[in-house]
Amino acid sequence: QVQLVESGGGLVQAGGSLRLSCAASGRTFSIHGMGWFRQAPGKEREFVAHITWSGGMTSYADSVKGRFTISRDNAKNAVYLQMNSLKPEDTAVYYCAKRRTGSYYYYRLQDYDSWGPGTQVTVSS
Secondary structure, three states, X not given: OOEEEEEOOEXXXXXXXXXXXXXXXXOOHHHOOEEEEEEOOOOOOEEEEEEOOOOXXXXXXXXXXXXXXXXXXXXHOEEEEEEOOOOHHHOEEEEEEEEOOOOOOOOOHHHEEEEOOOEEEEEEO
C-alpha cells in the first residue's frame, strides 16, 4: 500500500512559480505511474499531469502544457510538479495520485487507486 502526502502549496501572485512535492511511502512506488490532479471550488477534480514509472514519458492537460513540469525521483520516493507562469485559474487543491496497476488510461480519476490529502494553491491577480 502506497501512502502519499503533498506539500509546497501556498499563495503566489500571477506570473509566479511554485514547486509541489509528493512524498510516497511503500516499496512499490517506483513501479507505478504517478499523476497530479486539481480541484477548484465548485468544480470537478481534473487531470493535470502524468509521469510513467521510469520518468521517461510525461503527459499534460492542455491548460498547463508549457507551464507545468512533472518529474520524479524514485530513489527518494517523490514526485514533483513545477508550476511556472501561474494564473488565477490555476487556483485549486492539488492532489498527487498513484496509477492503478494495469490501467490503460492515465487521465481519469478511476485510473488511480491512492490519493494524497491535497495541498492548496492560490494564485492572486
